[in-house]
């Protein structure tokens with residue numbers, strides 16, 4: 001079943017410039033949710049809901065964490081929600097990440113693509129490395145959360161103000177050279193995903209990517225949220241909300 | 257308890273609320289929220305003769321109180337509809353309206369004949385999709401062609417035929433009269449209004465198709481006006497849609513002349529919109545001493 005309901009916000013933190021971290025009490029959703037899925041949140045005064053990834057799932061306490069960046073007027077409105085207020089969401093949506101239990105994973109997050117990497121890396125704990133890239137130190141998020149989960153974090157910044165200077169793809173290559181993982185997870189800008197997918201393919205490593213597209217229904221009925229994928233050697237339009245947001249990187253037609 | 261049932265061109269609906277084509281798929285997704293048997297009927301995603309990929313993304317742009325879409329009739333084709341979607345839908349206890357769109361007059365007739373004996377309750381012939389370059393809108397904006405395509409479908413089938421009209425025309429009443437004269441049993445309106453949004457940072461249209469169809473509450477007053485004009489111009493029943501989001505909107509649309517209503521984009525904001533509207537209509541009838549909802553159809557008293 002899908003649920004649509006209003007759920008109380010029980011914690012809110014500003015974790016970086018323009019980035020917010022909400023904890024929502026929603027036991028019915030938390031009990032069903034898996035890493036990689038997302039929710040559709042209503043922003044007061046806006047017609048369409050905003051898709052936001054599930055950052056963390058706490059099944060014991062029945063909560064979800066949602067981490068988002070203010071990108072426009074809708075997310076700005078969401079950032080005004082406070083503890084005690086309700087959040088109207090449809091959840092949990094989409095297909096989550098494939099999990100290889102007991103194996104080694106590298107999770108690669110670019111900017112606001114980092115949040116979904118937390119819940120999946122947690123399933124691997126010390127068997128996971130989380131590489132995250134941000135433009136600058138002030139935008140870096142979730143590094144302590146990775147550490148707390150036993151995951152090895154590797155922070156990259158474009159300008160070198162924190163962690164390693166450079167791109168996540170360079171850090172990924174270096175990590176693979178050290179120890180080849182069984183699976184790579186990635187979420188972030190299309191160019192980054194394309195780079196990660198290419199590295200995975202060169203090294204013969206399975207790779208799961210989480211894609212973004214503008215959405216309306218969020219459940220697979222309206223067909224607006226397309227991405228190009230390959231099935232039986234033929235390019236088709238799949239729908240990010242229902243067929244994804246997680247895809248095997250080999251299925252995605254990155255183009256160019 | 258009030259009687260919510262309505263009759264459109266001989267087809268009995270348990271209530272007048274029908275999710276609109278393209279906004280509800282084939283019901284599979286929304287069945288995970290509520291039983292489809294609650295609904296008066298379902299107008300399924302536009303079906304073409306052959307599978308269609310649809311347009312490149314992004315296919316949606318938000319607007320004040322609404323949205324633009326440029327899906328471009330992505331669907332699996334009529335054969336897949338008949339073999340995969342319809343058998344499942346027939347078990348759901350609701351009326352099934354097959355929404356079809358041909359790329360030529362002949363193909364429209366062929367599509368209709370393929371539905372003969374399939375068990376669909378009604379055909380909704382879409383002559384108004386703004387998102388396909390072939391046919392589509394061209395059928396819906398020319399009285400003669402609209403009449404021809406209606407006739408081709410009429411000649412191909414005895415299934416009750418509803419023709420869905422485009423609002424992107426100078427005179428929607430002329431088109432309505434032409435399809436009535438060519439054998440339509442009902443008309444439905446409105447399809448989306450052509451619109452555009454531009455991202456001022458990139459100076460690019462938000463939609464990859466540049467333009468798309470506007471729907472949602474933003475179009476409601478336009479839809480009410482057109483339904484009222486058409487209901488006054490033809491004798492066949494009118495099914496009204498465009499921006500309906502509440503039971504009050506549905507009542508208003510019915511007073512304008514709609515025998516039943518379809519609900520589209522409102523479902524994206526609230527998946528429960530159709531069932532909330534049904535419950536609201538029942539409450540509205542009880543509160544207003546209306547025993548039979550169909551009695552309010554066309555009862556607006558113009559100045």
Ligand SMILES: Cc1cc2nc3c(=O)[nH]c(=O)nc-3n(C[C@H](O)[C@H](O)[C@H](O)COP(=O)(O)OP(=O)(O)OC[C@H]3O[C@@H](n4cnc5c(N)ncnc54)[C@H](O)[C@@H]3O)c2cc1C
Pocket residue numbers: 038048049050051052053054067068069070071072073074075076112115116211212213214215240245317318
């Ligand atoms: C599956 C999925 C998961 C996501 N997870 C997160 C997350 O965890 N944290 C986070 O900060 N952001 C996430 N995003 C991106 C987020 O949805 C957008 O930043 C947000 O919708 C922007 O809304 P706005 O009103 O602030 O911006 P505006 O640009 O004003 O929005 C206008 C319209 O475009 C849509 N839109 C704009 N940018 C995007 C985008 N990148 N993706 C999809 N729709 C967009 C909006 O939803 C709205 O309908 C995710 C997107 C998807 C598809």
Ligand SMILES: Cc1cc2nc3c(=O)[nH]c(=O)nc-3n(C[C@H](O)[C@H](O)[C@H](O)COP(=O)(O)O)c2cc1C
Pocket residue numbers: 222223224276277278279301302303325327329355382385420446447448470471472473475497498499500518519520521522
């Ligand atoms: C995403 C989307 C897809 C649509 N696809 C179709 C379609 O395939 N065939 C059709 O006749 N109308 C289609 N429509 C038009 C709707 O059925 C309806 O006429 C229109 O959206 C106005 O109603 P609303 O404001 O309640 O959405 C589509 C509308 C939307 C928003």
Ligand code: FES
Pocket residue numbers: 214215216217218219220221222223224225239240241242
């Ligand atoms: S958003 Fe409607 S199908 Fe994906």
